[in-house]
Amino acid sequence: MEKDIKRVLLGEEEIKTIVKNLAEQIDRDYQGKKLVMVGLLKGSVVFLADLMRAVKTKCSIDFMVTSSYGTGTESSGRLNILKDLSAPIDGCDVLVVEDIIDSGVTLSFILDYLKAKNANSVKLCTLLNKPDRRKKPVPVDYTGAVIPDDFVVGYGLDYAEYYRNLPYIGILKPEIYSD
């Protein structure tokens, strides 16, 4: 697995620091609120697992699944909800937790969908932001790191469902997805 990585972009210690800083901001902003962290499966699962343990605010979690890239590296633009929230979010302060925002297609759809419900607030926390590739504007409330336009894997992020278990974020060698 490691031989497929061109370069480490964010190491384990850097990710820990990022997660700690995000959790501190979230704790400041969500005092006395009814926080629900909504993770988008599967990419956000590692980040959410670390973030929720770094956050000290009482919270619940939920998950959504949308149709994704399949095995490619470009967003198709088509999106379906394959798994919806398991509980109502009326009056809740929803924080969507995402691994990466690339074209913004997924998140602009999800945010519109959640904002149409009766939540008290809907905000977005992403570990990684690739602004160079944005097709749809997405308001990001909490950003872990802004990264260049490279295809990255690890810490939950996949290529064709693999590499999610790398403990760091690495740039995948282009020959892996071009052959």
Ligand code: IMP
């Ligand atoms: P968007 O709709 O183009 O913003 O795509 C968001 C989703 O695409 C993310 O949640 C990831 O699952 C996937 N994605 C985008 N860029 C990458 C990447 O560099 N590596 C792995 N997955 C990515």
Ligand code: MG
């Ligand atoms: Mg994802």
